[in-house]
Structure formats: structure tokens, C-alpha cells
Amino acid sequence: MKQTNMYLASQSPRRRELLTQIGVAFSVLSVDVEEQQQVDELAPDYVSRLARDKAQAGVAALNYTNIAEIKTNTADKQMVLGADTIVVYAGLVLEKPIDEADSVRMLSLLSGQEHQVMTAVALADESRCWVELVTTAVQFREISTIEMHDYWRTGEPCDKAGSYAIQGIAGKFVSHISGSYSAVVGLPLMQTEQLIQAFRAEQNK
Ligand SMILES: Cc1cn([C@H]2C[C@H](O)[C@@H](COP(=O)(O)OP(=O)(O)OP(=O)(O)O)O2)c(=O)[nH]c1=O
Numbered sequence: 653m654k655q656t657n658m659y660l661a662s663q664s665p666r667r668r669e670l671l672t673q674i675g676v677a678f679s680v681l682s683v684d685v686e687e688q689q690q691v692d693e694l695a696p697d698y699v700s701r702l703a704r705d706k707a708q709a710g711v712a713a714l715n716y717t718n719i720a721e722i723k724t725n726t727a728d729k730q731m732v733l734g735a736d737t738i739v740v741y742a743g744l745v746l747e748k749p750i751d752e753a754d755s756v757r758m759l760s761l762l763s764g765q766e767h768q769v770m771t772a773v774a775l776a777d778e779s780r781c782w783v784e785l786v787t788t789a790v791q792f793r794e795i796s797t798i799e800m801h802d803y804w805r806t807g808e809p810c811d812k813a814g815s816y817a818i819q820g821i822a823g824k825f826v827s828h829i830s831g832s833y834s835a836v837v838g839l840p841l842m843q844t845e846q847l848i849q850a851f852r853a854e855q856n857k
Contacts, residue, residue, distance in 0.1 A: 658848075661710030661734040666819070666838040671733070674841050676848065681732065683709035687747065695740045695770060700783045703772035706734025711776050729855045731848075734774045737838050739814025741767040749815040756800045758815040764794040766828075769814070771835040773844050775851045784847050786840040788831025790818070795825055 658678040660671060671678055685705045689698045710732030739746040741761045749755035761767075766789055774783045795803075808822065809815040816822035818829075818836045834841040 657730045659710055659714065659730065659732040661706045661713075661732050664735075664838055667735055670834055670837060670839040670841060671844070674845050676845075678733070681710045681713050683713055683734070685709050685734075687736075689745055695738060695743065695745050695768075696772075696785055696787075698745060699736050699738045699770045700772040700774075700785050702736035703734050703774035704776070704781055704783050706736065707732045707774035707776035708734075708781055710734060711778060715778070730777060731851055731855070732776050733844070733848075734776070735771060735839055737769065737771040737813045737836075739767055739769055739816075741765065741814075746814040748811055748813060749809060752801070752804045755804045755809050755815040756797065759795055759800045759803070759809075760797075762792045762795075762814065762816070762825075763800075764792060766791045767814070769831075769836045771832075771838065771840055773840065773847060775847055777851075777855065780851075780854070782847060782851055784840075784843050786832050786835040786843050788829060788833075788835050790826060790836060791828035792825045793827045 658676055659681045660667060660678045661681045661683045683706055687702055714730060746758045749758055769788045769790055770785060772783055772785045774781055803809060803821060806821055808817050808820045818826055832840040
């Protein structure tokens with residue numbers, strides 16, 4: 653049977669759903685990339701680096717694994733997609749909360765304010781790695797401390813950048829969004845599709 657040439661280096665169920673939503677067939681790869689912002693590393697550089705690291709770790713994983721079956725069964729070249737999402741408020745990077753206090757700290761910063769959600773998408777193969785960064789502005793209404801604690805107890809914020817999910821209960825905190833909704837959820841659909849097309853064209857030159 654012919655295999656797909658697309659690999660998603662992500663454990664995020666959101667990214668799997670989003671990529672499926674635009675009709676891309678893929679296999680999932682497990683990669684382990686340390687997510688640690690360097691001193692003086694700006695938010696756009698950091699999120700882009702993580703997406704690139706995930707995609708390139710995926711390429712390395714493919715090379716290390718003996719998947720002769722895949723290599724012989726496909727005429728197409730392979731590509732690996734990696735992505736990363738961070739929330740940025742006043743230059744400060746907010747990743748996943750470590751506990752309830754951290755979640756309340758993040759939501760207190762975001763309450764009544766506008767912040768940026770940066771999602772970087774990277775496509776890589778053995779010869780190249782392309783990265784695209786998509787930034788979306790999100791405005792929150794005021795959130796009370798009681799609401800923040802109640803929200804934590806729903807379990808929703810614990811694995812989300814900035815400690816919220818726009819596609820979930822936290823949708824009620826959002827008064828305005830300017831940019832890509834799917835990028836906030838984890839993968840900018842329009843930009844991802846275009847990047848895949850351009851990458852595939854480059855591979856086939
Ligand atoms: C802001 C926001 C983030 N998120 C999610 C998207 C990402 O999955 C997560 C940010 O963490 P990431 O480190 O970008 O991704 P991940 O650890 O979930 O998955 P992987 O690294 O394996 O690809 O936050 C939402 O689902 N909704 C939101 O509104």
C-alpha cells in the first residue's frame with residue numbers, strides 16, 4: 653500500500669484535527685524537543701526556532717528509524733511538519749502553566765488586555781527547512797479571580813499556551829481577534845496549506 657509523504661511531528665490533538673480539516677493525510681511522529689527560551693531570545697525567534705527544531709527532529713527520527721517499507725512504497729519525497737504556539741503579553745512569553753497559581757498569574761496578565769498569539773509552522777526534509785510565523789492579536793474582557801480559579805478546575809488550561817483555549821470555555825473571554833483563529837488553536841490553516849504546496853513544488857523541481 654502506498655504511504656503518505658507527510659509526517660506531523662506533534663503530540664497535539666489540535667494540530668492533528670486541524671491538518672485533517674484541510675484534507676492533508678499524514679502520519680504522526682514522536683519527537684522530543686526542549687522548550688526553553690534563551691536569554692535575550694525574542695519571542696518570534698523563539699517560537700520559530702522551536703517549530704524548526706520539531707520538524708528537523710522529525711526528519712532525524714525518520715532517518716534513524718528503519719522504515720524501508722515507507723521508502724520503497726512511495727514515489728513522493730517525505731516532509732515533516734512541526735509547529736509551536738506561544739502567547740506573548742508585553743514581550744513576555746507565556747507557555748503552558750505549571751500549576752494553578754501559574755495559570756492565575758497568566759490570566760491576570762491577559763485580563764482586559766490585548767495580547768499576541770504566535771504560531772510558527774516549519775516544514776523540513778533532508779535538504780531544507782522552511783518556517784512561517786503567524787501572529788494573531790487577541791483581546792480579552794476582564795476576568796475575575798474567581799473565574800480564573802473556576803477555569804483552572806475545568807482542566808482546560810493545563811496543556812495550553814497562555815493557559816487558555818480559544819476553542820473551548822475560554823472563548824467567552826475573547827472580545828476581539830485580529831488574525832488567524834486556527835493559528836491560535838495551533839496551526840494556521842491557510843498559511844500551512846500554502847507552505848505545503850510551495851514546499852512540494854520545490855521538492856519536485
Ligand atoms: C492559545 C491557545 C493554545 N492552544 C494550544 C495549542 C498547542 O497545542 C498548545 C501550545 O503548546 P505547543 O508547545 O505549541 O504544542 P504541544 O506541546 O501541544 O504539541 P507539540 O509540541 O507536540 O506539537 O496550546 C490551544 O489549543 N488553544 C488556544 O487558544
